[in-house]
Amino acid sequence: MPAPANKGAAPRIGLVSLGCPKALVDSERIVTRLHAEGYELSASYEGADAVVVNTCGFLNSAKEESLAAIGEALAENGKVIVTGCLGVEADRIRAAHPGVLAITGPHQYEAVIGEVHKAVPRPHDPFLDLVPPQGIRLTPRHYAYLKISEGCNNACSFCIIPALRGRLKSWPIGEVMREAERLVEAGVQELLVISQDTSAYGLDLGYAKSAWRGEEREARFLSLAEALGSLGVWVRLHYVYPYPHVDQVLPLMADGKVLPYLDIPFQHASSSVLKAMRRPAHQEKTLDRIRAWREICPDLAIRSTFIVGFPGETEEDFAALLDWLSEARLARVGCFKYENVDGAKANALPGHVPEEVKEERHARLMLHQQAISAELLAGRIGTEIEIIVDEVDEEGAIARSGWDAPEIDGNVYLNGETRARPGARLRVGIEHADEYDLWGSVVAPSDADRRAELSGA
């Protein structure tokens, strides 16, 4: 079906954003730029003059999903521009969907915008002042992803991201902090720091200094965490590797400057599997490190992801992983069954694990971890914690604790709490728990929230 004309009004662009939070940040940049030029965002295919599909190319299943999304956009609208990680496989996209208008790769904002201009000419008189200073965000108003770098210097054997996105490229700390400040001024209460390797921040810049608030700061993981921790909002660190220098941010967590939360994609615990995966920091004694972190910050929650059925993984390797989980007592765990990814070195490794064994290990790992999570959450019953409200409907509020990231971790349900507003930070007494979520009631606004309420913010 061809795209309907949108005569007289500002041209409208639809956007389908697939993939990880990093891709979401790319989508936000595209939308911000289009909005600055006077385009409007369309929530439906019918209302759009063209559709941009931001694809994911990480796993083969994600590629299939991206191809299906392109097909749907073509069928529903007809004018489709493809961008994102799958964009590097232009031939594959053209073979499946010869009708796409253009294909660009990851981070090619200028190229995407150029293709939009060709498909739907930009309006004559863009209302530049319609764009809020913090840009347009696709996340709710109270939290935002803060991307600190692109690319990765590692060479994990199952991953093609370095080939897709290139080597590590960090933004100067002054720029990152100014973006963070803009977001906070616009009402953001929680900053989620993302990259491919957050603990490597600044390495490519030689940790070069840049100015923020009249002071020269080094582009280093600790310096960034300190600066973000001074903004008075929740700061959550994602994609951190267990390098020794990560120890330095734990005191900031213990002091409440940065959330006591680390998202560390361990992927496995057996040293032979980690070696075959060519994981960064694979020689670190991670259990010792976790123990030391908890001595500094007992409340630390660690979330992680694991791959089961990696080529060469034996039953002993898998048993070692379960034992490691019992010791590590992680708060949140995601688990993937290994898949070949076109172009990844792991495809050629010997000892590929049969599908049914992967299935079985996946189920065992999830069950094993469920018991640990349930025990940890049960320990919260009777305590008082600070939460942030995400959504409110007629039944109550859905919130999160500092130990839970949006979309990937659990919730705190406040049944009957219909007066709260999204973004409010409140004190809650925990009354009930299961293996993923908590339930509780509001005790009193937190100090930060009380100040905001008193100041009429």
Ligand code: SF4
């Ligand atoms: S750290 Fe490994 S898995 Fe993560 S992006 Fe870099 S190469 Fe890929």
